[in-house]
Amino acid sequence: MEETTMTTTKPNILLTPGPTPVPPEVLEIMSRPIFHHRTPQFRSVLKQLQEGLKYVFQTKQDVYTICASGTGGMEASIVNFFSPGDHVIAVNSGKFGERWVKMAQAFGLKCDVISVEWGKAVDPIDIKKQLDAPTGKDIKGVFTTLCETSTGVLTDIKAIAQITKNYQALLIVDAISALGGEDCKMDEWGIDIVITGSQKALMIPPGLAFVAASQKAWNRAKDANLTKFYLDLKKYQKSLLEEDVPFTPAITLVLAQVEALRQFKEDGYDKVIHRAKKLAEATRKATQAMGLKTYSKAPSNVLTTIELPASVDGSKLVKMMRDELGVTVAGGQDHLKGKVIRIAHMGFIRPQDLATGFKIFGEALARQGYQCDVTKAVEQFKNL
Amino acid sequence: MEETTMTTTKPNILLTPGPTPVPPEVLEIMSRPIFHHRTPQFRSVLKQLQEGLKYVFQTKQDVYTICASGTGGMEASIVNFFSPGDHVIAVNSGKFGERWVKMAQAFGLKCDVISVEWGKAVDPIDIKKQLDAPTGKDIKGVFTTLCETSTGVLTDIKAIAQITKNYQALLIVDAISALGGEDCKMDEWGIDIVITGSQKALMIPPGLAFVAASQKAWNRAKDANLTKFYLDLKKYQKSLLEEDVPFTPAITLVLAQVEALRQFKEDGYDKVIHRAKKLAEATRKATQAMGLKTYSKAPSNVLTTIELPASVDGSKLVKMMRDELGVTVAGGQDHLKGKVIRIAHMGFIRPQDLATGFKIFGEALARQGYQCDVTKAVEQFKNL
Numbered sequence: 077m078e079e080t081t082m083t084t085t086k087p088n089i090l091l092t093p094g095p096t097p098v099p100p101e102v103l104e105i106m107s108r109p110i111f112h113h114r115t116p117q118f119r120s121v122l123k124q125l126q127e128g129l130k131y132v133f134q135t136k137q138d139v140y141t142i143c144a145s146g147t148g149g150m151e152a153s154i155v156n157f158f159s160p161g162d163h164v165i166a167v168n169s170g171k172f173g174e175r176w177v178k179m180a181q182a183f184g185l186k187c188d189v190i191s192v193e194w195g196k197a198v199d200p201i202d203i204k205k206q207l208d209a210p211t212g213k214d215i216k217g218v219f220t221t222l223c224e225t226s227t228g229v230l231t232d233i234k235a236i237a238q239i240t241k242n243y244q245a246l247l248i249v250d251a252i253s254a255l256g257g258e259d260c261k262m263d264e265w266g267i268d269i270v271i272t273g274s275q276k277a278l279m280i281p282p283g284l285a286f287v288a289a290s291q292k293a294w295n296r297a298k299d300a301n302l303t304k305f306y307l308d309l310k311k312y313q314k315s316l317l318e319e320d321v322p323f324t325p326a327i328t329l330v331l332a333q334v335e336a337l338r339q340f341k342e343d344g345y346d347k348v349i350h351r352a353k354k355l356a357e358a359t360r361k362a363t364q365a366m367g368l369k370t371y372s373k374a375p376s377n378v379l380t381t382i383e384l385p386a387s388v389d390g391s392k393l394v395k396m397m398r399d400e401l402g403v404t405v406a407g408g409q410d411h412l413k414g415k416v417i418r419i420a421h422m423g424f425i426r427p428q429d430l431a432t433g434f435k436i437f438g439e440a441l442a443r444q445g446y447q448c449d450v451t452k453a454v455e456q457f458k459n460l
Numbered sequence: 461m462e463e464t465t466m467t468t469t470k471p472n473i474l475l476t477p478g479p480t481p482v483p484p485e486v487l488e489i490m491s492r493p494i495f496h497h498r499t500p501q502f503r504s505v506l507k508q509l510q511e512g513l514k515y516v517f518q519t520k521q522d523v524y525t526i527c528a529s530g531t532g533g534m535e536a537s538i539v540n541f542f543s544p545g546d547h548v549i550a551v552n553s554g555k556f557g558e559r560w561v562k563m564a565q566a567f568g569l570k571c572d573v574i575s576v577e578w579g580k581a582v583d584p585i586d587i588k589k590q591l592d593a594p595t596g597k598d599i600k601g602v603f604t605t606l607c608e609t610s611t612g613v614l615t616d617i618k619a620i621a622q623i624t625k626n627y628q629a630l631l632i633v634d635a636i637s638a639l640g641g642e643d644c645k646m647d648e649w650g651i652d653i654v655i656t657g658s659q660k661a662l663m664i665p666p667g668l669a670f671v672a673a674s675q676k677a678w679n680r681a682k683d684a685n686l687t688k689f690y691l692d693l694k695k696y697q698k699s700l701l702e703e704d705v706p707f708t709p710a711i712t713l714v715l716a717q718v719e720a721l722r723q724f725k726e727d728g729y730d731k732v733i734h735r736a737k738k739l740a741e742a743t744r745k746a747t748q749a750m751g752l753k754t755y756s757k758a759p760s761n762v763l764t765t766i767e768l769p770a771s772v773d774g775s776k777l778v779k780m781m782r783d784e785l786g787v788t789v790a791g792g793q794d795h796l797k798g799k800v801i802r803i804a805h806m807g808f809i810r811p812q813d814l815a816t817g818f819k820i821f822g823e824a825l826a827r828q829g830y831q832c833d834v835t836k837a838v839e840q841f842k843n844l
Contacts, residue, residue: 103490
């Protein structure tokens with residue numbers, strides 16, 4: 077009978093850590109007739125965008141909007157602030173830390189890697205040790221990830237920023253999967269470069285990357301001589317002074333982002349972060365109630381990685397949940413393939429989405445012979 | 461009485477050469493709930509996108525979709541196929557030719573410039589002369605523009621391709637404002653690299669750039685050693701083999717592009733190009749009927765640049781047309797500022813939009829004291 081109910085009311089729920097669901101008001105805006113970007117109408121939009129971004133970045137610095145995937149924003153943070161041969165360090169504790177390493181190497185930086193076991197967070201002390209080492213005095217940048225999307229691990233950026241501010245090294249934070257879901261106070265904490273994307277906690281489709289830089293970073297930019305054009309932030313900076321953009325912007329996505337940021341601000345920074353935190357706690361409790369373990373030793377507010385029972389084929393499970401049962405979650409990457417699922421709880425994802433998600437998760441596990449009490453898991457999302 | 465009619469039925473018509481109006485079916489698609497991109501559903505979308513793009517590019521080569529403004533696509537054509545110090549030539553006959561020059565220089569290429577008076581097209585023979593000159597034997601690329609958006613001038617790419625195919629130089633064509641509105645047969649003509657954007661004749665909002673390259677270009681790519689990561693086409697190539705994308709794509713825009721390309725193919729390549737041609741002819745006749753001149757000596761099918769009477773303030777005119785009369789056209793750039801308007805007639809722009817556009821144009825001219833017979837201008841768009 078349970079299965080009949082499932083079939084007749086097949087949901088359509090997206091619980092992946094990017095893209096995340098888009099609020100209906102935002103979807104509606106994207107279906108309106110387009111208008112030109114060199115107009116007073118769009119200048120007013122750009123002004124609202126800037127205000128909304130500064131609020132979510134918690135910064136007084138300008139935030140630059142690039143039409144690109146998050147990786148384009150990451151690249152902007154390299155090509156604008158570094159030169160070939162610069163010595164940097166990157167924390168590698170998953171797929172996106174690894175991307176920092178590959179990218180730094182692609183642009184000819186001398187990149188030392190702090191390798192951290194998947195599932196664990198870097199110890200800030202290990203960064204300090206590198207900076208204090210005899211070979212560390214020329215380190216110009218520390219590349220990190222606020223939340224490592226491949227593992228769901230949260231990095232203690234506040235503690236790292238306390239360290240880096242005493243050195244010449246810039247602290248660069250890939251906050252793509254987390255800004256707007258995790259606390260990340262750029263100015264107060266002293267982060268030099270923050271990068272995020274539109275399709276995670278910022279609640280709109282992918283296509284926009286956002287980058288902000290501290291005064292310390294801008295001072296460094298003067299001598300940075302990696303080649304660049306489209307991602308040259310000085311062009312964006314110059315245009316912004318004229319309330320303009322250097323290249324044709326993704327107008328539709330910009331309009332969507334302004335509305336999503338309006339909703340974010342209306343709810344309030346602390347309240348939104350708190351909401352993600354509550355959902356994360358409930359998700360971990362629900363996981364436990366099903367007799368399962370969370371993978372991350374330093375779990376984030378934005379997504380939870382759940383270890384699957386050894387008897388379960390995780391790739392099959394993800395497919396079944398999506399194609400037959402109507403709930404899309406993410407599987408594991410690299411050596412975690414088939415062994416974990418990743419469930420997001422940020423942005424527009426609501427308690428009832430997670431409740432349904434866990435009900436379906438239990439159903440899919442049962443179909444692979446793993447029986448557990450879903451009721452107690454689903455209960456965790458009540459009254460949130 | 462004419463003015464009363466205007467006020468009570470103020471239109472909302474976009475006639476700029478990018479963005480251009482988006483068909484309602486495409487707008488509707490962008491308002492649908494988003495789904496994840498690493499799914500069979502999106503793989504099927506990518507397949508359709510590839511087929512649609514190959515058709516509009518008239519190529520058997522794969523066409524790569526980059527989440528970026530058109531300029532990002534232009535940059536991809538430099539960083540993937542050239543090395544620092546490479547000798548290239550660029551045709552500069554307006555703002556976008558100038559962009560090629562600036563970009564080539566930014567990446568350390570040795571760029572000779574063929575300067576052409578604004579409003580005129582480059583003579584293909586001038587390119588041949590450069591390639592045949594004693595200093596020309598090491599020229600590795602010729603950078604051109606299919607339609608120079610700042611002037612509305614069409615370049616004879618077919619003739620230039622006939623020349624470049626006998627040399628080692630690659631022919632790179634910025635077709636951003638024109639592909640899908642002008643004839644541009646990549647394979648048949650022998651163009652090496654074609655770049656376009658989503659927001660012109662391809663009828664969707666800005667945010668996607670498309671790049672295709674010939675075998676001759678790919679052979680060159682092997683030794684090209686400019687630094688790159690986000691715009692590294694080999695990453696896109698490798699992903700495409702796995703029916704995937706290297707970075708999170710702008711899902712919403714990709715879905716929109718698939719529908720717009722479906723409409724393009726349904727109408728048919730020749731028919732769509734012919735329609736733009738007919739609208740362009742009617743636009744030039746309408747211009748003449750108003751006692752005005754077209755600026756370009758080699759007018760394109762996609763946009764027409766109209767010289768304004770000396771007594772008219774073009775900047776004021778554009779503002780009045782847009783803010784008071786409901787029709788958005790583009791003004792002039794650089795030294796043409798205030799002296800011309802640019803009207804697009806590609807993609808989803810219909811005869812009735814141009815008829816209304818000219819009616820409003822006449823009204824705006826009259827408000828600045830220039831009287832002309834609008835009726836005859838408007839008539840040009842009947843029965844098209």
